Amino acid sequence: xxxxxxxxxxxxxxxxxxxxxxxxxxxxxxxxxxxxxxxxxxxxxxxxxxxxxxxxxxxxxxxxxxxxxxxxxxxxxxxxxxxxxxxxxxxxxxxxxxxxxxxxxxxxxxxxxxxxxxxxxxxxxxxxxxxxxxxxxxxxxxxxxxxxxxxxxxxxxxxxxxxxxxxxxxxxxxxxxxxxxxxxxxxxxxxxxxxxx
Numbered sequence: 001x002x003x004x005x006x007x008x009x010x011x012x013x014x015x016x017x018x019x020x021x022x023x024x025x026x027x028x029x030x031x032x033x034x035x036x037x038x039x040x041x042x043x044x045x046x047x048x049x050x051x052x053x054x055x056x057x058x059x060x061x062x063x064x065x066x067x068x069x070x071x072x073x074x075x076x077x078x079x080x081x082x083x084x085x086x087x088x089x090x091x092x093x094x095x096x097x098x099x100x101x102x103x104x105x106x107x108x109x110x111x112x113x114x115x116x117x118x119x120x121x122x123x124x125x126x127x128x129x130x131x132x133x134x135x136x137x138x139x140x141x142x143x144x145x146x147x148x149x150x151x152x153x154x155x156x157x158x159x160x161x162x163x164x165x166x167x168x169x170x171x172x173x174x175x176x177x178x179x180x181x182x183x184x185x186x187x188x189x190x191x192x193x194x195x196x197x
Contacts, residue, residue, distance in 0.1 A: 056186060063182070065159060068161055
């Protein structure tokens, strides 16, 4: 486990608190590491201490970049969707409603409609559905439903300035690390990166 430990003294003998940085090492954008990281994995001789001013600078830098992330929109493959338009569909499938939900970005309503329609097919209560004709249509609906489900389960954020995607959970961890640096940087503590395998 890797961590940034904060000490009450410059000799780093009086531990105050530590913050796990494994998530940061794995998921933070490279500019965070390239600009400020003093920790180098497997190198024991590197100077891995941070003074309070470096921690403040690092914390401010992290938080400024975290604020630039925005939640990504549902990524629709329009070529894939275009092919779907030409698939043979049951006459009771409301393509106009689906198109409206997509145009208005009402993805939750879209997911509900598609899942309800899939359930209608699987319960064999849809007399308009003929498997020999509509099987490609059904397969598309199932794939689309999975894509929507994944979108709602995995909030993904994007920072266009640094071209970086990250999950909501990992972004929150990086933000927490930024505040950790600010908190102890303002108090005159010494930080030290530590690697324990």
